[in-house]
Amino acid sequence: MDKKPTAKDVAKAAGVSVATVSYVLNNKEGQKISEETRKKVLQMANLLHYVPSHEAKSLATGKNNMIGIIYHVREDSPSRNLEIMHLVNLLVERFSRMNYSTIIIPFNSDDADSAPNRMLDGIIAIDIPEKDFKRMADKYFVPIICMDMIVNDFLFYQVYTDMHTLGTKACQTLGPDYYLLTDAYDNKKYQDYICSIVPHGHALIFSECNEELLKKLKGKKVLVNGAYLALILSQYVNQEDIAVISYQTEHKELGLKAKLIHNDIDRKANMTMNIMLNAFEQKFDITHDFKIC
Numbered sequence: 001m002d003k004k005p006t007a008k009d010v011a012k013a014a015g016v017s018v019a020t021v022s023y024v025l026n027n028k029e030g031q032k033i034s035e036e037t038r039k040k041v042l043q044m045a046n047l048l049h050y051v052p053s054h055e056a057k058s059l060a061t062g063k064n065n066m067i068g069i070i071y072h073v074r075e076d077s078p079s080r081n082l083e084i085m086h087l088v089n090l091l092v093e094r095f096s097r098m099n100y101s102t103i104i105i106p107f108n109s110d111d112a113d114s115a116p117n118r119m120l121d122g123i124i125a126i127d128i129p130e131k132d133f134k135r136m137a138d139k140y141f142v143p144i145i146c147m148d149m150i151v152n153d154f155l156f157y158q159v160y161t162d163m164h165t166l167g168t169k170a171c172q173t174l175g176p177d178y179y180l181l182t183d184a185y186d187n188k189k190y191q192d193y194i195c196s197i198v199p200h201g202h203a204l205i206f207s208e209c210n211e212e213l214l215k216k217l218k219g220k221k222v223l224v225n226g227a228y229l230a231l232i233l234s235q236y237v238n239q240e241d242i243a244v245i246s247y248q249t250e251h252k253e254l255g256l257k258a259k260l261i262h263n264d265i266d267r268k269a270n271m272t273m274n275i276m277l278n279a280f281e282q283k284f285d286i287t288h289d290f291k292i293c
Contacts (some may be wrong), residue, residue: 007021010041016037025041042192043292049126060201066119067121067122068120068123069103070123070136071084071125072105072128076206077184080127080230089270098273103120106124107132109132120141123145124272126147130188135153143276148185150189153222159290160291170245178222179203179259180225181208182224184207207237211236217237220241222237222243224243225245230246231255231256239258242258244256246261264292265292
């Protein structure tokens with residue numbers, strides 16, 4: 001197996017010092033390096049297929065280029081869990097494009113008191129109970145973005161689904177008198193926000209419903225938050241009376257014929273990545289509250 005090229009190999013081929021190679025490849029400012037030298041270093045690095053190691057980048061920039069994604073799955077919330085896992089995959093893919101590594105950190109309440117991971121440059125927390133989140137966040141001094149959470153603290157960015165806009169679309173699809181069926185969420189403020197799109201008594205939490213309660217929805221219009229829940233509800237309610245909020249654009253593989261209201265979590269992932277990158281670079285002053293649909 002061929003030996004991987006090192007910064008020393010690039011320096012030797014370009015006729016410069018190893019320090020110069022580091023300055024050029026890491027775009028360090030304040031160093032007087034001619035354009036000719038810079039081009040020569042880049043040319044030799046490309047010719048040798050040299051890729052700086054994670055450790056070298058960290059030493060040169062003071063950053064680890066590492067994002068922590070913290071989330072919690074619930075046994076009683078199937079649609080929520082599927083959406084979170086899809087969201088995590090989107091975030092990993094997008095940060096990878098920007099040369100950031102990601103650490104996936106499943107969260108339990110006991111973890112809030114664990115020692116912080118000092119390798120992280122930023123944290124994305126997805127639907128964590130507010131009390132646990134605050135205990136965990138107090139240990140970190142890096143940008144933190146709350147996804148599908150409402151904490152209302154200016155120290156943290158929050159990005160979540162614009163449920164009221166989706167509720168307006170549901171009115172256009174189902175009419176004004178409809179029920180909402182949704183999974184339980186760990187962040188109480190966010191769950192209350194989701195349920196606020198319908199009148200009191202019209203919001204049902206799936207984990208709190210028994211079969212008799214689901215049967216009582218027959219003949220009523222129902223907005224369902226998640227395709228998996230819609231599939232379950234279709235055993236009791238005609239699909240013509242169901243509209244489903246989903247990150248997918250179609251549900252042919254599930255056999256669902258319910259009306260679709262699209263929840264654009266691709267856009268949510270893009271927005272989260274851009275907010276995090278701006279938090280690192282501080283190029284723009286931006287709001288801390290983003291509603292996406």
